[in-house]
Amino acid sequence: MTPAIVAALQKCEALTPETFAKLQRPSEPPLREPSTGNPITHSQLIDLSKLLKQHASDLESDPSHAAYIPFRLQDLLRGTKVYVPPPPPKPEPTSEYKALMAHLRKQEEARAYERMLNPAPQTEMFSQRYPVTPNARFHTTAIDHAEEEDEATYADVNRQLALIANVLISIIACSVAIWMAARHWSAPTRLGLSMTGSGVVAAAEVVIYSGYIRRVREAKATEKAKVEVKEVAESWIIEGSKGAAEKVKLIPNATAPDTKDGQVRFRHGKQK
Structure with missing residues (x-):
């Protein structure tokens, strides 16, 4: 309610108390003792505007009321806001709910105490387990x-x-x-x-x-x-007894005796 609506309700109650009583419905907010900020429905404002329009001549000719009493609906709606009722109070929790919450709190405290005594192993990073080698940049990834x-x-x-x-x-x-x-x-x-x-x-x-x-x-x-063919052009033979190395050129389709003077002979050939 705005001050204009409060003044209009008081004036309507003074003019026609019987008709004003009909504005009050059981399912709507009370209109007795109006005050600024009290709720009022849109249908009540419409009925109030209609009732005041019927006595518009009395409002204009009343010398005792110097202030202007609005009786049009647009004048009554000016300055109003949508009334949002306060949320209902939360119901009191039952004894079973309180007992369950107390039991859960005790369990959580026990788990927290256990974690404090036996902490979990620290997570090992991949870089810690497999550190990067200095030559890693030379390998293709x-x-x-x-x-x-x-x-x-x-x-x-x-x-x-x-x-x-x-x-x-x-x-x-x-x-x-x-x-x-x-x-x-x-x-x-x-x-x-x-x-x-x-x-x-x-x-x-x-x-x-x-x-x-x-x-x-x-x-x-x-x-x-195309089939890739690989051919062996030459090889190195290292003899353990002398500690020397001998370079042997391979000749395709050529073979040598197996052994001679206790030394091993290698065959010459082509590898594909």
Whole structure:
């Protein structure tokens, strides 16, 4: 309630006490002894406005009331706010609930005391278990392979962008050249020739690029189909008795006797 609503209720009660009593309903807030800040429903404000409009002439001709008494609904609603009732009080917990909470608190205190006496082992970090060696930077890791793949992808993207730019430049240059060469002809003819020439250039570019891609794919397939052959060109033979090393050249398909003078003879051959 605002001060204007309080004054209107007091004036309405003074004018027609019987009708004012009808404004009070059992399911709505009380209107007796109105005070600023008390709740009032919207339906009560509507009924109050209607009742005051019926006695509007009495309100204007009453010399004892110098202050203005609002009787229109928009005047009564001015300055009002939505009333939010206070939350209901929490119910008192039962004895079973209190006993359960006390039991849980005791269990938590016992667990905390146990953790204090027997603390859990400290978590070991991976870097602590496997420290990084000084030469770790010389070994290839997954990060190096990822960087190589990123570089290859970046190069492919640049190549594709350059190809698209070249095709567009070729098409535009061809259409402009045909348009300038046929400047003495009519505009529709020039436009048709330019469009036709651009289409021919675009088709030629597509055919050339398709052939290039096909040849690259065939070259990769041929390269993968090749079998890598490894051939031993030379080897070193270390004799334990003399402590010397002898360099022997291997000759394909050549063999030597097995032993001679107590020394081992090695065969010469080719390894694939």
